[in-house]
Amino acid sequence: GLFDSFKIRKQILKVQGLVSDKYEEVLEKNPKAFNDGKSVLKSVKKFAEETFKEIVTNKEAMSFNTWWEDFEKAHSYMLDKTIFKK
Numbered sequence: 001g002l003f004d005s006f007k008i009r010k011q012i013l014k015v016q017g018l019v020s021d022k023y024e025e026v027l028e029k030n031p032k033a034f035n036d037g038k039s040v041l042k043s044v045k046k047f048a049e050e051t052f053k054e055i056v057t058n059k060e061a062m063s064f065n066t067w068w069e070d071f072e073k074a075h076s077y078m079l080d081k082t083i084f085k086k
Contacts, residue, residue, distance in 0.1 A: 008061045015055050016071065019048045023075070027083065036086065037079030041072045 023044045027034060034040045045068065052064045080086040 004058055004060050008056065008058045011056045011058065011061065012067065015048070015052050015067075018051050018055075019044060019071070020075070022047050022051075023079075027079075034084075036084050037076030038072070040079055041076050045072075 023040050026043055027040055034043070048068060048071075049064050052067060056064075056067075
């Protein structure tokens with residue numbers, strides 16, 4: 001129902017924030033290790049999957065792979081435009 005939808009949305013937003021914080025941390029610690037947004041996101045995918053499975057508990061929620069596909073596309077594009085100036 002509606003309550004489940006709000007709960008799922010809240011859980012996914014939490015995961016997005018934690019994964020964004022993680023890739024920013026990784027990028028700050030070793031900026032020369034990456035040459036584009038996709039490489040940054042690849043480095044945190046395992047963390048993202050573990051975090052997603054831990055936080056997104058509702059059976060009605062989208063799968064990690066579905067979420068990651070959209071998240072990776074959007075964030076790699078954003079990183080390319082802002083950090084890597086591509």
